[in-house]
Amino acid sequence: MSGVALAAVAERARELMPRDRVITDHARLRTYECDGLAHYRVTPALVVMPDDAAQLAGVVRACAENGVPFVARGAGTGLSGGALPHADGVLIVTSRMRTVRELRPEDQRAVVEPGVINLDVTRAATPHGYYYAPDPSSQQICSIGGNVAENSGGAHCLKYGFTTNHVLGAELVTPQGELVEIGGAAPDTPGYDLLGAVVGSEGTLGVVTSATVRLVRVPEEVRTLLAGFESTDQAGAATSGIIAAGVLPAAIEMMDALAIEAAEAAVHCDYPHGAGAVLVIELDGAAAEVGAEYDEVERLCRENGAFELRLATDPVDRALIWKGRKSAFAAVGRISPDYIVQDGVIPRTALPEVLKAIADLSESSGVRVANVFHAGDGNLHPLVLFDDSVEGAGQAAEEVSGAILDLCIGHGGSITGEHGVGIDKAKYMPRMYDEDDLDTMQLVRCAFDPDNLSNPGKVFPTPRLCGEVPGRHKGAHPLQEAGVAEVF
Amino acid sequence: MTVLERTAREAVGSACEEVRDPTAADEVDGVAPLLVARPASTEQVAEVMRAAAAHGLTVVPRGAGTKLSWGLPPLSADLLLDLGGLDRVLDHAAGDLVVATQAGARMATVQQALAGSRQRLAVDETVPGATVGGTLATNASGPRRMLTGTARDLLIGVTVVRADGVVAKAGGRVVKNVAGYDLGKLVIGSLGTLAVVTEALFRLHPVAEAQRWVSVAAADAPADVHRLVQAVVHAQAVPSAVEVDRPAGGGGRLGVLLEGRRDGVEQRAATVAGLLGAGATIDEEPPAGWTSYPWQEADVAVKLTFVLSGLEDVLAAAREAGADLRGSAGTGVVYAALPGDQPTDRLAAAVRTLRSACARHRGHAVVLDAPAEVKRAVDVWGPVPGVGLMRRVKDQFDPEHRLSPGRFVGGI
Ligand SMILES: Cc1cc2nc3c(=O)[nH]c(=O)nc-3n(C[C@H](O)[C@H](O)[C@H](O)COP(=O)(O)OP(=O)(O)OC[C@H]3O[C@@H](n4cnc5c(N)ncnc54)[C@H](O)[C@@H]3O)c2cc1C
Numbered sequence: 001m002s003g004v005a006l007a008a009v010a011e012r013a014r015e016l017m018p019r020d021r022v023i024t025d026h027a028r029l030r031t032y033e034c035d036g037l038a039h040y041r042v043t044p045a046l047v048v049m050p051d052d053a054a055q056l057a058g059v060v061r062a063c064a065e066n067g068v069p070f071v072a073r074g075a076g077t078g079l080s081g082g083a084l085p086h087a088d089g090v091l092i093v094t095s096r097m098r099t100v101r102e103l104r105p106e107d108q109r110a111v112v113e114p115g116v117i118n119l120d121v122t123r124a125a126t127p128h129g130y131y132y133a134p135d136p137s138s139q140q141i142c143s144i145g146g147n148v149a150e151n152s153g154g155a156h157c158l159k160y161g162f163t164t165n166h167v168l169g170a171e172l173v174t175p176q177g178e179l180v181e182i183g184g185a186a187p188d189t190p191g192y193d194l195l196g197a198v199v200g201s202e203g204t205l206g207v208v209t210s211a212t213v214r215l216v217r218v219p220e221e222v223r224t225l226l227a228g229f230e231s232t233d234q235a236g237a238a239t240s241g242i243i244a245a246g247v248l249p250a251a252i253e254m255m256d257a258l259a260i261e262a263a264e265a266a267v268h269c270d271y272p273h274g275a276g277a278v279l280v281i282e283l284d285g286a287a288a289e290v291g292a293e294y295d296e297v298e299r300l301c302r303e304n305g306a307f308e309l310r311l312a313t314d315p316v317d318r319a320l321i322w323k324g325r326k327s328a329f330a331a332v333g334r335i336s337p338d339y340i341v342q343d344g345v346i347p348r349t350a351l352p353e354v355l356k357a358i359a360d361l362s363e364s365s366g367v368r369v370a371n372v373f374h375a376g377d378g379n380l381h382p383l384v385l386f387d388d389s390v391e392g393a394g395q396a397a398e399e400v401s402g403a404i405l406d407l408c409i410g411h412g413g414s415i416t417g418e419h420g421v422g423i424d425k426a427k428y429m430p431r432m433y434d435e436d437d438l439d440t441m442q443l444v445r446c447a448f449d450p451d452n453l454s455n456p457g458k459v460f461p462t463p464r465l466c467g468e469v470p471g472r473h474k475g476a477h478p479l480q481e482a483g484v485a486e487v488f
Numbered sequence: 489m490t491v492l493e494r495t496a497r498e499a500v501g502s503a504c505e506e507v508r509d510p511t512a513a514d515e516v517d518g519v520a521p522l523l524v525a526r527p528a529s530t531e532q533v534a535e536v537m538r539a540a541a542a543h544g545l546t547v548v549p550r551g552a553g554t555k556l557s558w559g560l561p562p563l564s565a566d567l568l569l570d571l572g573g574l575d576r577v578l579d580h581a582a583g584d585l586v587v588a589t590q591a592g593a594r595m596a597t598v599q600q601a602l603a604g605s606r607q608r609l610a611v612d613e614t615v616p617g618a619t620v621g622g623t624l625a626t627n628a629s630g631p632r633r634m635l636t637g638t639a640r641d642l643l644i645g646v647t648v649v650r651a652d653g654v655v656a657k658a659g660g661r662v663v664k665n666v667a668g669y670d671l672g673k674l675v676i677g678s679l680g681t682l683a684v685v686t687e688a689l690f691r692l693h694p695v696a697e698a699q700r701w702v703s704v705a706a707a708d709a710p711a712d713v714h715r716l717v718q719a720v721v722h723a724q725a726v727p728s729a730v731e732v733d734r735p736a737g738g739g740g741r742l743g744v745l746l747e748g749r750r751d752g753v754e755q756r757a758a759t760v761a762g763l764l765g766a767g768a769t770i771d772e773e774p775p776a777g778w779t780s781y782p783w784q785e786a787d788v789a790v791k792l793t794f795v796l797s798g799l800e801d802v803l804a805a806a807r808e809a810g811a812d813l814r815g816s817a818g819t820g821v822v823y824a825a826l827p828g829d830q831p832t833d834r835l836a837a838a839v840r841t842l843r844s845a846c847a848r849h850r851g852h853a854v855v856l857d858a859p860a861e862v863k864r865a866v867d868v869w870g871p872v873p874g875v876g877l878m879r880r881v882k883d884q885f886d887p888e889h890r891l892s893p894g895r896f897v898g899g900i
Contacts, residue, residue, distance in 0.1 A: 106718070107795035129722070151666045164670065165641050174877065181873040186793040186851030187821050188627060188638070191872045191897040192682070192881055196640065196673025200666050220724035240583060246606060246694030286726050286759075289752030345662045349583040377664045378584075414665035421667055432667055433657070440648075440656035441669040443884040448877065459668065466884075 044085030061177025074143030080422025114145025151200030169212035228272025266331035269324030336385035344408035503535035538653030551619030591621030627677035631729030645689035730818025783825035798849025805845030
């Protein structure tokens, strides 16, 4: 990458936006060197903070013209190094694009800029009786643009789905710098579902400059149950029983003894004393329905060995129950100087077997693992604990963490349920998908970003050379020639 | 038969046992294929596609053929790829609420395989006999989309065969998975123009213990229907469906489906009946035509989408256009049937009326199906955003444009 190319982009950026939004000072650049996965660090060559889509598109166009790579960054809370900068590239930070452009409860829609914080969408909608359903634990700090890029989930996606089920349209700056609309506010936009490909593409298909999201009606009633069990096996059996009974809770979360210990130390959540596992089960919906489901869930918990049950029906008690769960990652810091947050998925029925295997791994390696997970959909977040000041400990933890992913793959699961592949897991992609699978995915990449400038080096272990597209057409469609089929 | 055709035929024949001459029933929207192949596995589909690639044959995949005339007629359909041989439900993991199925399996067959576990694939069958692959390719959905979404929201994994015969999969058998691009989304609604789907994995839903349909005669004034739909949608009764059925000649009904535990459903049904007003009835069976489209054989079939505040305007436009209207008023997706035996300029005007109403409310009006002369005379797709990018995707997946060429948006 030539300094000349970069200087040209910086020059253009200064024409597009006030000079203080174009950062070249090394000390300031350093503040953007990592995202939530802090052991990968790269200082970007240039940081820009556009105010709007036009400025942002202008920067991307300059990058395209000069062959300069760029990386979008929302709030930088990603846990897979997705927003890790490129040393010779531009980091495009969306933190100044924080306007809720439209709030339309009558249409159950909101149109928001990418830098808008997830929870702020819900805050804006709540006075109208609506909310934004995807709720990553980081919802107070992460951005909608980041959510779209990662297809973020949350505790409640068991019932309500992921970001991809709640975003209907977007304005996208393509890696060539064109500003295009994909999808729309109404359902089922005709044509290929480009938005479906962009959601979860981790910033490799362009930069989203606005998103049209679905707003969901606030439920009439919410009941949150905290259940203490002697073991994860019992808690797992209760989870299976609930699903088998045809109940679809909004959330079923599990924590094991070590995770509970950490949460107690950090936030004093006062979970059932001596529990080997707890479940947090939330039911929501029409009051009449929730009441009927609750009786069944409570019965199933008891039948499977729950020794203590606590019900929360008001927001204060509910927050108390969730506090332990939502702070679990950070809480682990209380019992271990360093830790790796893993994110794998297994078919839910394989839970007992996989937990047993993780325990065996932990025992044979001497590396402690605390388990926190979305039990309802089999998304595991094993927290692998280590002390980096002890020689070889980091390496041992890495190995255990990798072996856990292999367990997930071996059970037909996934290497990531919500944190994304980013830079961190690109090397694991070939274990989950074969060469043809990866090649086919990259056809999409080539369609959007033939020059491989948009967040290069993420998701895929090796980039596909896009080559020349033959674009050989078998003549125009007769209706096209007649001038009726194409009015674009 | 030309020499070229003969060698192509031999090549396809050695890729797959079942190859035959077409009959009139194999025509694709009036276009006669040269050859019909019926492979029995993903591997055979791949071999057939490689043979087709080697000989430059255009290929049109077919499930049960219930919606094969949707979109525009293909420019060419040398090889009709009949996926009816891939009709097995592969695996039902009841405890995980997941099913794996071949693409040629009928939706009804899949539902039967799940029924014993009181589970279902929550996509309504809108045309009897439809297959999994056809449902994906057309993104067909029925009333229940309001609560559980469409195939787009339920598909978790897919195996496709590309135009060049390469087999690829994306997603997997777990509900939650963000590893790599979600290729499944791209094939949904692609009318067989991007790749051939051979297997699909879906997340399932439990079959509810009880169901109640609350319905009321549809008021004549669009504003009144609009008001009732808004009242139900913004209440907290969590309906599985809010449907409107309005024949052009007047009358019709508004129907709301509630599903869940018996006690809960009865109370919720009473709540909804209260909202719909005097004359609302509560039934245990669906009203006639609940999951079916409003059109007959020779009608012009139009799909209308809009944001909810546009319902009144769309209903009025349908009246003006002389359309029978039915569909998911609670989500902003309804279907209009225009009698196909009118002069084409009148039909074109009717489509324009519907389209401008939808466009005013950020949606689209797409002619799904129509007699050939009508498709020639009206703009079937209307304006579609992002078509330039769509062409680039097509060029990557099918650079020679051999898969269902011309059926789709923008000449794709
Ligand atoms: C304590 C904690 C808890 C968490 N809990 C959850 C959880 O429960 N569920 C979950 O899913 N995740 C969770 N995360 C991960 C993280 O918060 C999400 O991935 C979030 O969506 C990232 O948003 P961000 O704004 O921080 O994005 P960033 O980290 O800034 O970026 C993430 C990716 O998005 C791309 N990107 C950002 N903006 C755009 C844009 N406008 N257009 C295109 N690409 C863009 C970036 O290039 C990068 O690849 C958690 C993280 C933390 C630290």
